[in-house]
Amino acid sequence: MLRLLRLILIMWLLCFSGIANAAEIRVAVAANFRFASEALAKQFEQATGHDVTLIFGSTGKHFAQIQHGAPFDVYLAADELRPRMLEEDGIAVGGTRFIYAIGKLVLWSPHDDVAATLESRLGRGDFRFLSIANPTFAPYGRAARQYLQSVKLWATIQPRLVRGENVNQAYQYVFSHNADLGLIAYARIKLPSSGTVGSYWEIPSTDYDPIRQQGILLKDTPPARAFIAYLRGEEARAIIESYGYTLP
């Protein structure tokens, strides 16, 4: 029995030392940045030989996990607030915060439609369900709420508002035709490879606070630093823009 326990302990330690030796970078990625980050990780891996593991989820969920010691090296959030809070709490590495993308909110339908029609459909209530990300912890959901409040639809629309856990689930609800319209990230539908699916109407940027997506370093290791530096470089910026983001 004791020998078995010792064996398990040794195996366990071996596992962890293995992780420490391999240059693996764990990146917590905001759901909307999924496809762009996959392209970026691929290019970075080819250039450096490091392994990049991407973990997707809502910015709020990652924030809660990081506060409780989740083993991520880099945090790519969908807002400025949460990286700043981590920096102020001393959980993230100070002075490494930067805007890696500025997102756009669009009203999307999977069908071919005229953009102006989409806007009037929303205003007229000509839909059964409108899908958004959860405003409490997903930045695109927050932007969607700000827009709906600014056009005075927020209160009346409540019974027909479905909330996805993150912006990708909000997209999925519309994609599966369970909701007719969605307020989602432009990047979710603007894929360099396939073009835009369905039709969309760009929400006026004056109707919601800019979605400045910030990244921050959580563990100060050379590979993680290299990844951050790569994200700020010209090559990465071109990729990010090709996925429908703007940059400062």
Place this chain on the structure above:
Amino acid sequence: MLSEADFIALWTTLKLATVATLILLCIGTPLAWWLAQTRSRLKAPCEAIIALPLVLPPTVLGFYLLIALGPAGPVGGLMQRLGGEPLAFTFTGLVIGSVFYSLPFVVQPLQTAFASIGTRSLEVAATLGASPFDRFFTIAVPLARPGFLTATVLGFAHTIGEFGVVLMIGGNIPGATRVLSIAIYDHVEAVDYASAHWLAGGLLILSFSLLLGVYSLNRHIAVIRP
């Protein structure tokens, strides 16, 4: 403390669990009775199908339900043709999901209870001229009382504990599909731990009381039974 939204979530949850349990008892009782009596070759496949939610991740059920209940799916499409509405993101949709999800928790205790009655008392009643209907309601149901209690409580409690399926087909609509487990998840995501503690602690105590009640009562019934 609890907000108004939390109370609405509590109400939705209790309503969902009650409706689902009532439907489950209506479906589960004849099903369990048949399974306990039959020698049909269909018995094993039926038992396997009913037990599926025990082993499948809720995401599998959620995924299929999302497709089936949506406007393009068989159930949602049928509803639309009948002049109704597709069922995803509705309370009815959650009830359907819960019935599938909690089916084994109702059928299995009932089946065990019916099987343990044995054939003797039923045969005696038959020779005394009791109809099958009569035998079922005057002998099987009273003798299977502990099974009914267990089935009701487990079906109810398991529906309250549902999360994965609701996350996938619910859409988090207050008053319709935002149940307690989702409300807790939201509070944790929003780092509102105080509210999360209230709800999670309350649910813990409720679940424990329900189970304690059923185990104590069942022992009591078992003791007084001849």
